[in-house]
Amino acid sequence: MNGMHSARELPYASTLCGACADVCPVKIPIPTILRHLRRRVAEGDAFALPTIPVPIRATANLASLALAQHWIYRFGALILPKVMSIFKRNGWIPSASSPSPARIKTTLNAIARD
Helix, strand or coil, X not given: CCCCCCCCCHHHCCCCCCHHHHHCCCCCXXXXXXXXXXXXXXXXXXXXXXXXXXXXXXXHHHHHHHHHCHHHXXXXXXXXXXXXXXXXXXXXXXXXXXXXXXXXXXXXXXXXXX
């Protein structure tokens, strides 16, 4: 009733575990309906345009393609460290927060115990 623009978060308010469909007395296929509504929010349809910005949709589509095709995923895993090395300064990416010495020590101790 409100439309996809004003209620676009609602289809994502469920985990889609299926418990709601199991206990529904009239057997409404709630997870199926929510998946349909999620697709409408993301891709749009004959009634409404997509409500997710184009760059996010494009990134999600590329990620979906990369995860579906193992050779693209492997190529990305090989090339990404080389691409990220362009942004490193003193062995660290400036926009990323650096780990604290205490956390490094804790992590190394945990690795040593295993």
